[in-house]
Amino acid sequence: MRESVAWNPGRETVRADADEPDEVVLEPLLWSLFSLGGFITAFLFPVTLFLLFFAAPLGLWPSDPAAYSTFLARWGDPIVRLFFFVLIGGSLFHGTHRLKYILMDAGFKGPGPETFLDLILNGVAILGSLGALYYALRGWLFF
C-alpha cells in the first residue's frame, strides 16, 4: 500500500519488532516550565508592570514605587529578590517556548531549524534566568 503523506494522526504503521523509542525528558520539562511561567506571568506581571511603569506617570499612585531610593530600599528584602528572580525566569521560559512554536507555525520546521530555535531561545531563557539569579544574590550572598 502506498504511504500517505497527508496529515493522518494515529494511522502510522505500528511495528512490534521496532526498537523502543528514546525516553523524552527535555520536552515535558520545557512544557512544564512554559506552563509554570504562564501561571506566574498571568498573576504577577500586570500589577508589577503597572507599578513600575504606569502608576506614577498617570498620577494614580501617591508616590513613585519605581523611584531609585524606594526600589533600592525594597531590594534589601530577600522576598523582593526572590520575586523578581521567579518573575523574570518564569516569563523567559514561557515567552521563548511560545515564540518557538509561533516560528514553527510560520514555517521554521525540520530538525535543523528546530535545533537552532532550541539553542537560541532556550539559551536566552537559561542565561536570562541565571542573570536574574545573579542580581538576586548580589549584595546579599556576595558583593
Next chain:
Amino acid sequence: MMRGREYPWKRRPGWWLRNRRYLAFQLRELGGVVCAVYGLILLDLLAQLPAGASAYTAFLNLWRTPPMWYLNLVLFALVLWHAISWFMLIGKAQPIQFTRRPLPWKVVFGVNVLLWLGVSGAVVYLIFGGI
C-alpha cells in the same frame, strides 16, 4: 478504489484574521512572547540598580517618555490580555470537577479574577511596600 490526490495538511497564511476568536487566540500567544520581552526589560532594570541612581533613573525615564511610553502601553495591553484570556481558558482546558458536572468556565474565571486581585494586593504590600 480510486484515491484522490493527497497533500500535506497546511494552514492558509493569515488564517488568524478570519474571525475574532482566531485573532484573540493569536493575540494571547503574542502576549506570551511579550512577557519574555518584559522579562529582559526587568533584567536590564536590575542591572541598572548597582550602577547608581543616575543610570537607573535614566533607564526608567527612557521607558516613560513618548514614543516608548506608548509602545510600553501597547505591550502592557497584550500582557493584560494574555492574563485575562488565560483565566478564561482554565475552566475550558482543564475543567474542574467538584460536582457531578464540571464547574462552568465563567465560575472558574470569576474565582481566578478574585484570586488575581488578592495576589495583586499582596504584591503591592509585600513587594512594593504598600501604598
